[in-house]
Amino acid sequence: MERDQPPAEASRCPICGRPTPADQFGFVECACGWGGPGDPVESARGLSRRFTLLDRRLATRIARRELARIARAKRAESASSLLYIALLSALSALIYLVIGALLVGSIFLLAQYVMQGAWLGVALFSMIVLYLLWTLFGLPSRVHGIVAPSSAYPQLAATLGEVASQVGVKPPKWVILHPGAGFYITRRMLWGRALTPRVAVGVGAASLGQMNDRELRAVLAHELAHDQHEHSFFGRFFGGAESALFNIIDAMHGGIETNYKGRTARMRSSTSSIGALVGVVVVWIATIPLRLLWLVFHMIRLRLSRADEYEADAVAVECYGAQAFINALTAVLATAETMRGARVGIRQEMAKRNNPNFYSELRRHYAELPASYLGPMRQKTLRGYRTLEDSHPITPDRVRAALALGAPEPPATQPAAPAYGVIAPAGSADTETIELQLTRLLFDGGRKRRR
Ligand SMILES: [Zn+2]
Ligand SMILES: [Zn+2]
Structure with missing residues (x-):
């Protein structure tokens, strides 16, 4: 270069x-x-x-x-040799065995405490057993968003159907409209909505205002392409092992660290904080074997998880062109940045203009930004710093890969239309009601979600 x-x-x-x-x-x-x-x-x-x-x-x-x-x-595909898959399978099995052993041990101790009538121990180990079960099997959790069958949004359902046929998968039947910026595809229990795990596509309503319909298709194509391997048997087996182990290590640290911090804040008695500090060190040492196991597994799985991301990107690029894909990626990143940095300011604007709709205010916010500001801002959000910890390529590398594919840009058959109208619910002429609902969700808080 x-x-x-x-x-x-x-x-x-x-x-x-x-x-x-x-x-x-x-x-x-x-x-x-x-x-x-x-x-x-x-x-x-x-x-x-x-x-x-x-x-x-x-x-x-x-x-x-x-x-x-x-x-x-000129293409990205997850090259997974038989040996590699065998290694990942063996390590995953080891991780599940370790977690299984922890579970059996905890149940044994729980039984002991019950027989002794030591209720503190019973309470503690019931929690540990429940937590281990949760890391292994997952429990239905409330979704921070509006869960509905895709047929509730006819335009979105039509777009999803069209993208799915381009990608060569079945369109997901459920949609999670959420107030944030990101897109994702998930297979989960939709608490109170569907009793068996369903594939649902998460749509970040805030990003829609910065995309046109082709860019929306590109980002949906990426997510639908994920569906193929992430929800395959191996995808779930490997991913489940890594996240289950991570959750356990995290919980062991979290438990002792919050104790430690809470205590130093409340009473500055040096003996108790030294005791807690010793606790931190002991837990840290005790989790070393688990952390090593996680690290080895993570480093080995890296190749697969990164290849999956490039592969999903390549599907989007081949269907809708590199430019639409890159624009969609930057739109999502820039919106996420705005939601972090300017959310309060936009809320003040809403109050000033007496506009109860966050999303229309957000569109106005962007429309009023000068182009000389928008370009550099988008470029800035495209930054990323590489680390071995990441199981995903950084954004600049995804952009480089998208351009390196050299896929032909599909001709623009019709002028690009803004994407935000796509979430208009059935029987509704516009997006006002659904955006008001999302605005309430956004400001009523709700748990923070990753991804
Ligand atoms: Zn992805
Ligand atoms: Zn240097």
């Missing part, structure tokens, strides 16, 4: 001092691991800086190899 001499004013890497020109996509990164202006590694010092840079370089090596493969083959 060293076709051009760095221009005289090219920024220098603040870590190693080498000149670092932007690549042809406008992204800046340095071979030493620096990921461009604003990279948090700039403020890190000593060992933590060295560790972060090492992590970056290793992750970058993996990313470069993947991107080179995609550019060469």
Whole structure:
């Protein structure tokens, strides 16, 4: 990629001092691991800086190899050899065995406490048993969004049907309209709605105002492409093992750490905080074998999870073109950023204009932003710093891969229409009522969701 001499004013890497020109996509990164202006590694010092840079370089090596493969083959597909699948299966089985052993041990202790009548122990171990069951099997949980069969939104159902036939899958029958920005596909119990697990597509209503209909199709194509492998037997088996183990480690740490923090805040008695600190160290040491197991599994599964993401992206690019896909990706990211940074400001605007609809106010907010601001803002949200911890490629790499596929841009048959009208419910001429409902959901809080 060293076709051009760095221009005289090219920024220098603040870590190693080498000149670092932007690549042809406008992204800046340095071979030493620096990921461009604003990279948090700039403020890190000593060992933590060295560790972060090492992590970056290793992750970058993996990313470069993947991107080179995609550019060469002009396609992205999860190459999974039999040996690789066998290894992942064996490790997953080991993880389930460990969790099973923890479960059996906890049930045994619970029985002991019940017989002794030690009710504190009974309460504690009932909770542990329930938690282990939850990590293994999952329990229905309330969805922060409006759950409905896709037929409740005729335009969205038609779009989903069209995208599904392009991708070559069955369209999902359930839709979760949620007040945020992201899109996802999930297979879950829809509490109170459907008693068996259903495939549902999550639609972030806030992003719709920044997309046209083709961009919406591209993002839906990505999600529907996920459906094929994420809900396959192996996908669920491997993914389930990793997240179950992660939840257990997280819970062990969370339990002791909240104790510790709570205590130091309430009473500054040094003996109890030292006791809690010892507890933290003990739990940390006790979870080392579990953490090692998780780390090994995570590193091995990385290849599959990253390949899955590239593959889903490639499906979207092949169906709707790289430009529509990249625009959709940036629309979702920029909206997520706005929801984090400007939500309160937009709420104040709503009050000032006496507009009860957050989503129409959000569209007005974007329409009033100057184009000179929008472009750089979108470019900024497209940033990402590589780390081995991530099971997904960073956004700049997804953009690079999308362009490297060299898929032909489909001709625009008709002018692009804004996408937000697609969630108009059956029998309703516009989106006002549904957006008011989503506005209430947005500000009434509800639990925070990942993804
Ligand atoms: Zn550098
Ligand atoms: Zn994805």
